[in-house]
Amino acid sequence: METLDKIIDVVAASAPDIRGGLAGRRRKADEENPSGETQMAADVWADEYLESELTAIEGVGEFASEEREDVIDCGEGLSVAIDPLDGSSNIKSNNSMGTIVGVYDAPLPASGRDLVASAYVLFGPITTMVVARAGTVTEYVVEDGNLRPVKKDLTLPHDPVVYGFGGRVPDWTDGFADYVDEIEDELKLRYGGAMIGDINQVLTYGGVFAYPGLQSRPEGKLRLQFEGNPMAYILESAGGRSSDGEQSLLDVEPESLHQRVPVHLGNDDLIDRLESTL
Ligand code: F6P
Numbered sequence: 001m002e003t004l005d006k007i008i009d010v011v012a013a014s015a016p017d018i019r020g021g022l023a024g025r026r027r028k029a030d031e032e033n034p035s036g037e038t039q040m041a042a043d044v045w046a047d048e049y050l051e052s053e054l055t056a057i058e059g060v061g062e063f064a065s066e067e068r069e070d071v072i073d074c075g076e077g078l079s080v081a082i083d084p085l086d087g088s089s090n091i092k093s094n095n096s097m098g099t100i101v102g103v104y105d106a107p108l109p110a111s112g113r114d115l116v117a118s119a120y121v122l123f124g125p126i127t128t129m130v131v132a133r134a135g136t137v138t139e140y141v142v143e144d145g146n147l148r149p150v151k152k153d154l155t156l157p158h159d160p161v162v163y164g165f166g167g168r169v170p171d172w173t174d175g176f177a178d179y180v181d182e183i184e185d186e187l188k189l190r191y192g193g194a195m196i197g198d199i200n201q202v203l204t205y206g207g208v209f210a211y212p213g214l215q216s217r218p219e220g221k222l223r224l225q226f227e228g229n230p231m232a233y234i235l236e237s238a239g240g241r242s243s244d245g246e247q248s249l250l251d252v253e254p255e256s257l258h259q260r261v262p263v264h265l266g267n268d269d270l271i272d273r274l275e276s277t278l
């Protein structure tokens, strides 16, 4: 079996265990992640679980995670970058969260142009997995750790419906606030605090998700290797666009493993308008 298939299968097979282990891990861990965020016990556990499963795959050469400082060298082959539990602060309020995976054919930190696949598992009322590879996107339901396709060749709906933007409103830049003024007449607000859930809504209904650069933090919140690039790869494969404000996220120069980047993703027209307003 090809390494890429193995990686996708291992992530799917891990999903029921990770989901099953969340209930007892809603407390804070005593540690911070490399981005300075307080880790939840579930973050640490999901990270360790996926590290041991993914580094054991022959053909995986590097493993990196949002929850650990350095890249692990584990052989020859593809590089896997994960956000083990995206949106994990939602565990307290029992809202959506999930796992994001980027598979790069280059040493980390790598350019988004080196992605050969990316995927996310969404722990919603149903466990689903969205996989982008070779230019197509498929949505699966994860059943007993196996993948059952439910939507093949998934593309963004042409008439966008939803938007969801992170950051406190007074902290938005003037340019971003002007953009929001424009689009809030056309779309309805849906923001859940986990990019994985919010972006899944954009893929389902069409629209735009952003965690923009803020006045207090021009680089934004989300991380290029673990969040920005993999999600951009999925949205672009589904016919949408991604942007850091000026260019595709996939063209952002990787400088460090935990580098942050402003993230804007959605229907192409909405991202074109964002770039001309910012
Ligand atoms: O991984 C970071 C993250 O949890 C994203 O999933 C989400 O979009 C964002 O942070 C939410 O941040 P905030 O709590 O500031 O809205």
Ligand code: MG
Binding pocket: 083, 085, 086, 087, 227
């Ligand atoms: Mg995250």
